[in-house]
Amino acid sequence: MPGPPPRPTERTFLIRRIVVASIAVCLLALLWAGGSTALGALRSDGGGSSSGDAGEEATPASTIPPHLRVPDGPPAAERTLTVAETIGGDISPKSVVASNTGLVFAQNMMYNHSVTVYSSEGELVTTIPDQVDLAEFGAADVPTVVQGAPVEGALTPDASHYWISNYSMYGPGQGPEGADECTPESSVASGYTNSYLYRIDTDSLAIDDVVEVGMVPKYVSTTPDGQYVLASNWCSWDLSIVSTETNELVATVPNLGRYPRGIVVSPDSRYAYVAVMGESHIAKVDLESRTIVGTIEVGRGPRHVVLDPEGRYLYASLNQLGEVVKVDLTTDQVVASVPTGSEARSLAISNDGTALYVVNYESNTVTALRASDLGVLQNIETGVHPIGITYDGVTGDVWVAIYTGQILRLSAA
Secondary structure (H helix, E strand, C coil): CCCCCCCCCHHHHHHHHHHHHHHHHHHHHHHHHHHHHHHHHHHCCCCCCCCCCCCCCCCCHHHCCHHHCCCCCCCHHHCCEEEEEEECCCCCCCEEEECCCCEEEEECHHHHCEEEEEECCCCEEEEEECCEEHHHHCCCCCCCEEECCEEEEEECCCCCEEEEEECCCECCCCCCCCCCCCCHHHHHHCCCCCCEEEEEECCCCEEEEEEECCCCEEEEEECCCCCEEEEEECCCCEEEEEECCCCEEEEEECCCCCCEEEEEECCCCCEEEEEECCCCEEEEEECCCCEEEEEEECCCCEEEEEECCCCCEEEEEECCCCEEEEEECCCCEEEEEEECCCCEEEEEECCCCCEEEEEECCCCEEEEEECCCCCEEEEEECCCCEEEEEECCCCCCEEEEECCCEEEEEEEC
16 A cells, blocks of 8 residues: 655745745736726726826826816716706806816806806805905006906916906096997097906916007907917907016007907917908917918808817807808818807807807807707797806706806706
8 A cells, every 4th residue: 555645844834835935926916907907997987088098197187277077977969957056146258268177157247347257066166356455466656446347257377367358448548438430540549448357366366467459449358378368359350469478568469450359379379260240250370479370261251169088170150140160170161060150159068179159149049059960959039138157077068148147058958
């Protein structure tokens, strides 16, 4: 009979321990790799974006520029809008602008001399009076208390500051109120004076600087690189370029045409596209040479312009024709158009680039469009004279300024 098997030696025990430990280390490594991938997938939720490489973490939401943040859920073009809230009070909103960080600003013109600020949920946060002492900001040698008339606004790329345009200024040394029909020559003859942009700190929600621009500035925009603020001056027919480093006017681009209004800037901050509402074109301005380098024919009365997130397609509302057009900027040609309603005015695009929203001033409606082909998604009844609109990337809601004294918050279901 065979004898009992030999007893393991101390060396054998040591080898077994090494093998078991090696297997355990391999298993732990595999578990850690799988967990990291799963964690990366979780972190891609809520506004982050994944590169698509296995195991690579998603970009934290806090590093995504505010204007590119999107809410959870389906694309904007697949959501149905319903009226969630009607906001009233001492307001006469000409425009509304969402910060994409939880605030919405409404500009109340000379009728209420204020900017009202709301949370994304519709609660009034504060009211900012448009009264300033120009001397406090170095814009006058002696105390000069004036009021403005907030028209439009634009956030800096990091949403730390908010710039507003003032239709006219009221008080000592200020000329008569601007008019909707004017020329540079008639404006000077009428005694119009230059107006001012205000800068608001979005933490303190107080005006912290003023900059003189042209006559009757309507629209204001910031460049994606954060270097400049642009203002279209309705009565001087030019474009003001303000440096954000010094908060001073550094250039004026003249001869845009009759009544320049909406502005949008290419993602690389090289070109500004300015809707010239008294004409049928959009002026293309080179922000390096600070000259007009081209025009794009789109149809009568272009008022507002937006770009898709990639910067290839420009969309414009045509006030006189009641249409929205889509322009391919690789050819500068209109590739699609759609009628929306009488006097198509302000225009907004969802942060994901899938949906457009336009207010139709005389039809008292908002039209939602699919950005890819300008297909009509919805027509929504509003109050009398909807005039401003914005998309909130925090909630996916669309806010509508009603010039007769209300704001609608349309919830995306």
